[in-house]
Amino acid sequence: MKKKITLKEISKRFNVSISTVSKALKNSPEISEKTRKIIQDFAKEHNYKPNNIALSLKNQKTKNIGIILPEIVHYFFSSVINGVESYASEQGYNVIVCISNESFDKEVINMQMLANGSIDGFIMSLSKGTEKAQDFHHINEVIAQGMPVVQIDRITEEVDSDKVIIDDYHGAYHAVKYLIEKGRKKIALLTMPDYMSVGKLRTEGYLKALEEAGIPVEQDLILRIEDFYGGGDQIKALFEERSVDAVFGVTEFFAVTAMNIAQKMGISVPEDLSVIGFTDGIISMVSNPSLTTVSQHGEEIGKTAAKLLINRLEEDDDSTTPYVREVVKSTLVTREST
């Protein structure tokens, strides 16, 4: 078996027209049994497969979906891809992955590149840069061009589209409430700057839980960490200056970092300090002690988003299903750190 074979070549081989071959391969009753058979046999033997590009051009659909994420070396996002990929491939779709690296510019370029026919629709989570800039024109443009977009996790209400999120607010609220029920009172919050949508919501959940329990909010127990893979110094300073009996980190990384710093300072976890993180990834499972976390169910988010997008792609063009907002429930996975 060599080079891919085309309808044209098969048609030449048997001195018939291209359309005869096409029909024969599709088992059309228009074609005589005999002709069908020889053509099908030949095609099988030469492993004929229709060219995807030609089909895309003809059908005006690529059967590709684009997914744009801020980063990929991160448990949550890679499990999202996993979910998207698994549902998409079941449905005969391929997944084109672009990484914005948290950069607004790269996000814009990626979108424009893919929007020129390479894909049928987008699944995306906003980059840090985009959330900071609050500029969403690139997303609204592709939507205006008739290309469906499903926003996930880091979303904006400035763009009208399907959305899949977790209940960040309630997830955080329940985690902090759990700490309070365990008798903790001086609960530190390790969060992101407020322009990050998810950081803001999780912070609000924290505040709500404290308020409800009648615990006064102390601003110096709240650390806003700019660098998602940093914060060590700030955390250390906090432990040195204040007495703290629990930590709620809005990422897995923040929580584990806090736990390690505490242990090095002789603070034992969970006896002296309870720790809860967000994102139930591998880090949480292998940390020592293992980390109690709010599980984000990334794979389910990905699957849900893919389902929403593909449904929309397969429905009639003129149908005008309203946009939906799916909320995937987070769950508290308790382990040794609390």
Added chain:
Amino acid sequence: MKKKITLKEISKRFNVSISTVSKALKNSPEISEKTRKIIQDFAKEHNYKPNNIALSLKNQKTKNIGIILPEIVHYFFSSVINGVESYASEQGYNVIVCISNESFDKEVINMQMLANGSIDGFIMSLSKGTEKAQDFHHINEVIAQGMPVVQIDRITEEVDSDKVIIDDYHGAYHAVKYLIEKGRKKIALLTMPDYMSVGKLRTEGYLKALEEAGIPVEQDLILRIEDFYGGGDQIKALFEERSVDAVFGVTEFFAVTAMNIAQKMGISVPEDLSVIGFTDGIISMVSNPSLTTVSQHGEEIGKTAAKLLINRLEEDDDSTTPYVREVVKSTLVTREST
């Protein structure tokens, strides 16, 4: 700005032919300055961009590269994607990601799906199933069809292609040698079954280091773990039955698991037990104590593979550059666990 606009529509708008528009947009001197200007202005205003699919069909190249990996929720593989994506997007290529989930069948299906015109070439790492089955016909077939393949990490010599690997053998050898130099003598090996190419090589490196130091190999210090995210029971049994003063795990996960089990049994790391893992991921950084590892430089592997592939795609079809084998050096990153 609405629906994507085509050359045809522009041509109608100005009552010129399609080819005139095409040339005008390409700034061809054949077209009068005046015509060029009005067409270009109109195109800019309507945000005209040529349709990628049409270009692909015309040029017989898609500017997409396919990457097939056994899994993605894994630091090494996601950093490989990162590397591939970053180089590819610099060069104007998109990346289509497929996940075989360690399954032979899914690997075959993915390859065939992509090979029908969706991409120009492959980057791939063999699934566990494929290594077990030792069946590589699907790969040889796409190569026979003229589609370049770059194998990375988990490779086979049964397929003649470009390859990018790390020096698994030497990486393991140096890690174990390091343990020996630290005075360790009863060094356990946590490895994969031998049909996994990388597991086999790392095992050989371990054996070589022992041999060189004159330390007899003890088979019951060698654990072959079938489940890449398991092995806890086997490890526990080992620690209970034998006295061990060091552990070399061929994955980060094996090493951290061993470390945690040891600590729970009251064995202190690194005093009583030194631990080294493979793959320098986030787990290693946040474990407590942090883990000494053999860094695999996934991102560099991805970048190198992408470079190799794209170079081959852009060279003349008839040029016959011999296949190369790039070896990315692994490095030992020492941390608290040794």
Added chain:
DNA sequence: GTGAAAGCGCTAACAC
């Protein structure tokens, strides 16, 4: 300076 036509690979309505 502009346009017609062929071709990339495929499908489908319509002839014969």
Added chain:
DNA sequence: GTGTTAGCGCTTTCAC
């Protein structure tokens, strides 16, 4: 039962 034709969007050669 088989073939012709047009068309998806674009490029490019060749005519005018």
